[in-house]
Amino acid sequence: MGQDSASNQHSGIGVLDKAVAVLQTVADEPCGLAELCSRTGLPRATAHRLAAGLEAHRLLRRTPDGRWRPGSALAELAGAATDPLLDAASTVLPKLRDATGESVQLYRRDGKQRVCVATAEPPSGLRDTVPVGARLPMSAGSGAKVLAAWTDPQTQRSLLADAVYGERTLLEVRRRGWAQSVAEREPGVASVSAPVRDSTGAVVAAVSISGPTDRIGRKPGVRWATDLLAAAEDLTQHL
The missing domain is CATH 3.30.450.40 (GAF domain)
Structure with a gap:
């Protein structure tokens, strides 16, 4: 992952670590696909696949201008705490x-x-x-x-x-x-x-x-x- 990735912690489960990096990157600042790739160091196809999957689970949402933002499921999960x-x-x-x-x-x-x-x-x-x-x-x-x-x-x-x-x-x-x-x-x-x-x-x-x-x-x-x-x-x- 790139140096701008939001977390240096790794679980040893590659796809999970990458998904968390996408979540943390978007939480820091909403971004489109090009920005997401630049800030995480992930290939375009990988970044898009992970972001789309997180969007399907409402962990991310997409604004009309095409940028990903934190989704409502994150608030719901946080609300449980x-x-x-x-x-x-x-x-x-x-x-x-x-x-x-x-x-x-x-x-x-x-x-x-x-x-x-x-x-x-x-x-x-x-x-x-x-x-x-x-x-x-x-x-x-x-x-x-x-x-x-x-x-x-x-x-x-x-x-x-x-x-x-x-x-x-x-x-x-x-x-x-x-x-x-x-x-x-x-x-x-x-x-x-x-x-x-x-x-x-x-x-x-x-x-x-x-x-x-x-x-x-x-x-x-x-x-x-x-x-x-x-x-x-x-x-x-x-x-």
């Missing part, structure tokens, strides 16, 4: 559920999908159940709007191409600090969502309240935005 956001969610989400009586979810974006990483469900009654690990499209729903509203311009354009909402909607979401939807993701379901930020101010997740439209109403933001924004701020403070 420690994840401050999930630790905070275990306390904050049940409080929000109890205050509203509705289903509460926490979403992270993974490419053109959003992944439910935590939930708190009411013990009984009609509810909008989204299981942990569920992957929903970024094309509809209040959680999708929040996560799309604070992405970089290139990613946002890519998401808007398939979305039921438009650029004006995302401008409004950024202005007021929350998003709502009625029967966008699923008939009969309404929701309201707000951004969760890390210590740098970057939006890293969306916290949502959802439930049957007949109960939650066609303007869920008017009803629940204050409680939701307080919960989002609580989650942010933990980060």
Whole structure:
């Protein structure tokens, strides 16, 4: 391997050491195939085969400009050890559920999908159940709007191409600090969502309240935005 390889440790299993070198190189700085070859010293075919394989397992993901970045599975694996956001969610989400009586979810974006990483469900009654690990499209729903509203311009354009909402909607979401939807993701379901930020101010997740439209109403933001924004701020403070 080249001198720029991210690790000098070797297990004696050649393909594993090379795959780890690819992961560590991309973790240091996202890169395309030419950069990956240059920085790892791997042949082009080998680097591409390993990166594509890691992408298939969601350990890497590819951006629209063709560069590889760390994938969502890395966060999930790391989260099994420690994840401050999930630790905070275990306390904050049940409080929000109890205050509203509705289903509460926490979403992270993974490419053109959003992944439910935590939930708190009411013990009984009609509810909008989204299981942990569920992957929903970024094309509809209040959680999708929040996560799309604070992405970089290139990613946002890519998401808007398939979305039921438009650029004006995302401008409004950024202005007021929350998003709502009625029967966008699923008939009969309404929701309201707000951004969760890390210590740098970057939006890293969306916290949502959802439930049957007949109960939650066609303007869920008017009803629940204050409680939701307080919960989002609580989650942010933990980060």
